[in-house]
Amino acid sequence: MVQSKKQSYLFLAFCLVPTFILFAVFTLYPLVNGLYYSLFEWSGASSVGEFVGFDNYKRLFSDEIIPRTILHDYFLVVAKVIGIMILSTFFAVALTQMRIKEAPFYRIIFFFPNIMSVVVIGILWTFIYNPNLGLVNSGLEFIGLEEWTKPWLGSETWALPSLVLPSVWAGIGLFMLMLMGGISNISKSYYEAAEIDGATEWQQFWKVTLPLIWPQIKISILYIIITTLNGSFIIVQVMTRGGPNNSTHVMGSYLYEQAFVKYNFGYGATIGVMILILSLITVVIMQFMMRREKVEY
Amino acid sequence: MMRKGMSWFLLVVLMVFGLLVGCAPGASSDDGGEDAEGEEPATDENAEDGEISGELEIQYFVGGYGDSWWKEVIGDFQEEYPDVTITEHAGPNINEEMRSRWVSDDPPDVVYIDGAGSSETQMVEDGQLMDMTEWLSSVELEDGSKLEESFIVDPATYDGSIYSLPLVFDTWGTWYDNAWFEENDWTVPSDFPSFMDTMGQIKEDEGIAPFVTTGQYPYYFLRGVLYPAFGAAGGDELLTDVIEGKEGAWTSEPVMNVMKKVEEMQKAGYIDDGFGALNHTQSQMNFLLHDNAFIPVGFWLPNEMANDTPDDFEYGFIPSPMQDEGEPGAIVPDLRPLAIAEKAENPEAAKAFVEFVFTKEYAKSFSEHTGAIMNLQGVDLASSDEVPEFLKKANEMINDPEQVQIYQKPHPMSASLETPISNSLVSLMLGNISAEEFAEEAEKAASEYRQSLE
Numbered sequence: 001m002v003q004s005k006k007q008s009y010l011f012l013a014f015c016l017v018p019t020f021i022l023f024a025v026f027t028l029y030p031l032v033n034g035l036y037y038s039l040f041e042w043s044g045a046s047s048v049g050e051f052v053g054f055d056n057y058k059r060l061f062s063d064e065i066i067p068r069t070i071l072h073d074y075f076l077v078v079a080k081v082i083g084i085m086i087l088s089t090f091f092a093v094a095l096t097q098m099r100i101k102e103a104p105f106y107r108i109i110f111f112f113p114n115i116m117s118v119v120v121i122g123i124l125w126t127f128i129y130n131p132n133l134g135l136v137n138s139g140l141e142f143i144g145l146e147e148w149t150k151p152w153l154g155s156e157t158w159a160l161p162s163l164v165l166p167s168v169w170a171g172i173g174l175f176m177l178m179l180m181g182g183i184s185n186i187s188k189s190y191y192e193a194a195e196i197d198g199a200t201e202w203q204q205f206w207k208v209t210l211p212l213i214w215p216q217i218k219i220s221i222l223y224i225i226i227t228t229l230n231g232s233f234i235i236v237q238v239m240t241r242g243g244p245n246n247s248t249h250v251m252g253s254y255l256y257e258q259a260f261v262k263y264n265f266g267y268g269a270t271i272g273v274m275i276l277i278l279s280l281i282t283v284v285i286m287q288f289m290m291r292r293e294k295v296e297y
Numbered sequence: 298m299m300r301k302g303m304s305w306f307l308l309v310v311l312m313v314f315g316l317l318v319g320c321a322p323g324a325s326s327d328d329g330g331e332d333a334e335g336e337e338p339a340t341d342e343n344a345e346d347g348e349i350s351g352e353l354e355i356q357y358f359v360g361g362y363g364d365s366w367w368k369e370v371i372g373d374f375q376e377e378y379p380d381v382t383i384t385e386h387a388g389p390n391i392n393e394e395m396r397s398r399w400v401s402d403d404p405p406d407v408v409y410i411d412g413a414g415s416s417e418t419q420m421v422e423d424g425q426l427m428d429m430t431e432w433l434s435s436v437e438l439e440d441g442s443k444l445e446e447s448f449i450v451d452p453a454t455y456d457g458s459i460y461s462l463p464l465v466f467d468t469w470g471t472w473y474d475n476a477w478f479e480e481n482d483w484t485v486p487s488d489f490p491s492f493m494d495t496m497g498q499i500k501e502d503e504g505i506a507p508f509v510t511t512g513q514y515p516y517y518f519l520r521g522v523l524y525p526a527f528g529a530a531g532g533d534e535l536l537t538d539v540i541e542g543k544e545g546a547w548t549s550e551p552v553m554n555v556m557k558k559v560e561e562m563q564k565a566g567y568i569d570d571g572f573g574a575l576n577h578t579q580s581q582m583n584f585l586l587h588d589n590a591f592i593p594v595g596f597w598l599p600n601e602m603a604n605d606t607p608d609d610f611e612y613g614f615i616p617s618p619m620q621d622e623g624e625p626g627a628i629v630p631d632l633r634p635l636a637i638a639e640k641a642e643n644p645e646a647a648k649a650f651v652e653f654v655f656t657k658e659y660a661k662s663f664s665e666h667t668g669a670i671m672n673l674q675g676v677d678l679a680s681s682d683e684v685p686e687f688l689k690k691a692n693e694m695i696n697d698p699e700q701v702q703i704y705q706k707p708h709p710m711s712a713s714l715e716t717p718i719s720n721s722l723v724s725l726m727l728g729n730i731s732a733e734e735f736a737e738e739a740e741k742a743a744s745e746y747r748q749s750l751e
Contacts, residue, residue: 045416047402085500128746131571132581154512155574156729241513244573262712264421286369 031276037269044265056270065246065254066271070278070284072160073250076167077228077282081221083168084175088220091172092179093205107180111173118170118231122238125166129239153240158246167228167235175220182213218290220242225286229279251275350380351645354405356395357387358412361597362667363637369662374653381646390414399425400738404638406647408463411633415459417453419712420636426460427637427644433459436652444655449672450630461634462651465663466672467595468628468695469521477587485615487626489558492618496567500588506566509589510726511580512573515719519728520631521593526555526619528704529627536629540710542648547718548736556725556732563728570590573727585610591616595631596669599685612687613691616694618702626694626701631709632672664688713749717742724747 038056042049062068077238091110095103115120128135131151140149186209194204210217233252236242242249242257249257251271261266304678330686339601364387375383385393386405392414398404402423407705410417418424433452436444436692445451449466454460454710483499485490496507497712528536530551531617538546546552553640568590572580577655581602584592590596599612606612616626637647660671664684670676678684721738724730 043419043423045396045399045419046425047400048423086671126574128573131574132583151571153572153575154575154727156573156724156727159574240574241576243720243723244512244513244727245720257716262716263416264713283444 008295009173011260027094034269034272034276038267038273040266040269041264043267044262044268045257045263049266052266055266059267060270060274061096065249066251066274068246068256069249069251070247073092073229074163076250077225078231079161080167080171080228081224083164084171084224085217085221087168088172088175089217091176091177091184093209095176096180096183097201097209107177110176111252113170114173116170119238121166121170122235126153126239129162151247154244154284159240163232163235163239166239167232171224173226178220179213180215182216185211186212214292218292221290222286225282226279229275229282322751323524339341348651349378349646351643351646352382352384353407353650354384354386354641355409355650356405356409356416357385357409358391359387359389360412360661361595361601362669363600366659366663368665369666370654370659374650375496377653379645401625404640406641406643407635407637407650407658409464409633415639415711416542416712417634417636418709421455421460423640427639427641428460429456429462430457430459431636433462433518436655439656441694444652445549447674449670449674450632450703450705453632453634454707462655463632464635464654464670465633465667466626466630466670467597467633468591468630468691469517469595470614470628470691471521471523471590471591471593471618472584472598473613474587474610475611477611481590483590483591485613485687486618487615488622488624490622493561493565493567496562496591497565500565501566501592503587505588505590506569507590508562508567509580509583509592509648511577512723513576515723516715517577517580519715519722520629521595521717522617523555523722524558524652524706525617525627525704526558528553528629529620529624529702530555533706534705535732536704537707538705540708540714542746543633544712544744544747545740546560547739547743553732553736555619556735559725560732564728567724570727573723596688596691599687600668612685613685614661614691625699627704628695628701629704629706711746714742714746717745736743 037049039051039053040049041052041055043178094100095106100106124271127133129148129152131137131154134152136152137149140146150158150230153159189206190212191204194208199207230252232250234255236248236250236253237256240248242253252275255271255275258264258271314589354372357364359367366685367385367387371383371385374383377608381696384405389412390392392412395405396414400603410420411613417426429452433445434443438444438447444462448463449465452462474486475485477483481499481502482492483502484495486495489595499505499507510521524536529541531538531549535546535549535551537543538549539552569583575583580589580592581594581598582590582605585602585605596614599606616628618626621625630642635651637644637651641647655673657673657676660676661678663669664676664678665681670678670688679689695703718739721730721735721742725735
């Protein structure tokens, strides 16, 4: 039976309209709302706000802390992309290719941090970094590297790098599973053929595995970038609240401080708009950079 | 087709935008005034028959002081005015939870302003609190004396008007473990030189950094150590200039001298170098565990840490000893006010409640319940067995001008000024910048703050 045009439109509407309404209410509305508030000087705690046009945006460009927060965010992005991708690729290859007997056990262990809330992870790691009782400093003392101990999260220099470890630790599992899925889809015959041609394991990884799981790697990298730009706020807020002396503020935590601590809700919304724009630009650039022909053998 | 899709999208965006304008913050403060007038008739109705009735909503933050005192007072008020239906909004996160009510101009009637997420200054700037100047002059205590003359510390004024009544007289100071000090024969410091001596002694004896504070909330040090130091160095005037960010205040000589002292403490290694990452609970835990010997916190410390305090620990409280040799100690009270919302729906009941709370009887029971002092003069604490020992001593000390001078700040420092100054302060206390650099950064923050007010 051939559907009439009307019927097919009705069906389409039936599928799309509810989704679109939800999308409008939960995504478009807050988005536009944020844009709108960014034009106000508003404390966020009263009904009185003053329309100030683009004043908040002017302020954004003269705020000395903003460039630092952006830098911190991208530092975390780069460190996390490198750390997570190297480790998760390594583990994925090791668990699928090296015929380790305990592979399922390790899979669970590595995935474990992913089922924990980031808040819990943050609190856990503040204890690990605790200058007096923490695992890191006691570990260093134990192996005789006492001069390396420092108040990790309390130091303006070391606080931000210290945040990388928990973020990487928390991220590995998910991407490892994604890459393992990709690797297990590669037919064994490629490796056999490569082996007959005399390729070493290293060459097999570079010439066979990597090109064939490139789509998964690409998605993983984009996902890390987006979640870091939007979500690094949580770990910063839990572990350092942006301190000491703004040395760990990322855009999100600075937004929070402005909007809810210093009562500059309008300015906070402006920072939100900046995060949106920067995330979009970054993702577009990364898409462009990681463009590659799809490989098939 | 594409173009049609685009125009649809634009239309929707426009519609959403249109909807928003209806529910966004009002564009001018004039609206507020009209609304308030509109509600006047309701007020009169309640007051007409001379009876206090209707619904009374009370918002109070529950923190280190607990809520047992509030339960008692509210229970008694209910008995006194049975026609009033009381709704309590209370808890440690109540300021966040009630924010939407304040934003939508439907605030509770009475609010106790305390804890994270609340700011008296901000509420006054936003016009959310009722001007009580006139009403206050008519309120009398049970013995006939005027309430406005019975406060230990007078209400904060904003351009001469009073918007809140200081309920809790709290004060910051420096804590130590009396038992531990006696055991080791350490001298309790009384001025800055003796403070440095004692800290040096403790560092030598125990191998610890004697002083700790929270780096995540640097205002503990600002309010607990620097304010009194500024008070001792330049009196109320300097304190006011510093809090209001007056030009040149942060680079002035007395301020520089104080900051030099902080630098000295840091350079001597007396400030725990891990303090930067500690939140207030962690720093207080370290203090209780004898990882450190001194910590600046307010009166609420023993109550807040009651469950974690070791049995042999004996809280001792001194005014933060930052003043020069031979001068009396200095404290700067920190007041937690009670206020009535500008848009209270039942202002008569709200006023009755506020009047009801300010009595000497409740002031005494406040100290028994919370270990802090209510802001009323002439309350007899010494006779009560339930008031903790440290508080009796502190109360005695506060009332002896030879030992302790009380300095008053005009109002709390605005968060827009306090945050950047606190950040630089952490840097100074970590030894990353010098006192001079700190003063420069603070002066710059003050100038930005002044600009933002214009």
